[in-house]
Amino acid sequence: MTAIDLNADLGESYGAWTLGDDDAMLAVVSSANVACGFHAGDPTTLLRTCRSAARAAVRIGAQVGYHDLAGFGRRFLDVSPADLTADVIYQMGALDALAQVAGSAIAYVKPHGALYNAIVHHREQARAVVDAVTSYDATLPVLGLPGSVFLEEAERAGLRTVAEAFADRAYTPQGTLVSRSEPGAVLSDPHAVAQRVLTMVTDGTVLAVDGSRIDVRADSICLHGDSPGAVAMANAVSELLRANHIDVTAFV
Template identity: 75%
Template sequence: MTIRVDLNSDLGEGYGAWTLGDDNAMLTVVTSANIACGFHAGDPTTLLATCRSAATQNVRIGAQVGYNDLSGFGRRFIDVSPTDLAADVIYQLGALDGLARVAGSRVTYVKPHGALYNAIVHHREQARAVVDAVRSYDASLPVLGLPGSVFLAEAEAAGLTVVTEAFADRAYTPEGTLVPRNQPGAVLHNPVAIAERVRRIVLEGVVDAIDGSRVTVRADSVCVHGDTPAAVDMATEIRRLLTASDVTITPFT
């Protein structure tokens, strides 16, 4: 049986003269690009250029929607009402989809960003708001999320295609959630160790939690954060090791 997995990364997160990560290099490695939509990062010029680069590399474009929190990079929880959150998500989807279409591509999936991603693991009202927004905009769009999250449960119940995701460069709690970034050891950095970790996730369906316990993980897609130092080296090593292990790196749709 052929084992397949998608490799994704968060891109387009620069702003104006400020750049973050090496998007062009990452686009030669990954199969899906979670491109910012301007709320947590990304100005229109940066986002259009990123969409054009993704289209040139035949990399799938996903809308990385988040809280309206540019100064906090979308990594702070906001107690926004479901009505406002749904409108925010629709707004972001429309903006990025327009840029992607001008670049010769289109938005093909949705992935929440940062604090919103983590909040809707458990926050059902906000999860439903994101689901409602995606359904309203284009119900054919798959959504990426953490296995076991209420977001994926709500999305599946609403008839959306769900894609389970694992994280290459983030530590896990024993409960299978991500260790908060403000805690020691939350972000991983060794490309070789990270690649072996991803190999186990893909082939064995397990990952070692931060306390050493083993957590079951099911992943259709694996994320390498574009803003993590040496992110391109990590993604390259992951792709090399997975390919050597007879895993096919391919988009999930």
């Protein structure tokens, strides 16, 4: 049977502010990108999310990002490589401790938001993230955009790389993500998103914003937990995949 990993960004609530329905998403996805407190997530929220993921047998990933709570990690920060490496190590260590208390551990690393997009092309910051992962635990896989300098640097350093595609984000003809500041950058129709994911998995392509069809290589597909209708989209994707004999399982 064909299989694909579905991942979602979780643990992004903060104090009295609730974002998304983590428990509902954990019933669908196979990997959870859990915030590490720098862009979102307070310690109590993160521990609760790790415990819920462990109970659901969902793999926990450290979603590391810029130190930018006010901007939800979606603003580029011109951080020095040394500072960024330290920031990423700090975030991995904090989440790993919470995950271990919950009976699990971090199993991979995925950058968040503006950092994810920056290291598609920003080689110094890409190397800084790679240095952090290799220093902390060189057995941890990293998720990133195919063709990014981040995955290139990770492969060069001997890390396992996992190519990622996005169910609910629009693509440019160059295979990068359309900026969230642009109209239509985030998709919200569950049926359309599910059909899109099925095409990604079975055909290895996706329709770009200009109408061209581009190749996508995906070992894991992201469903954003904070998107409008995230749970409905996740359920629609999961149901359509299973109806087409495609298993949802963590990448191996």
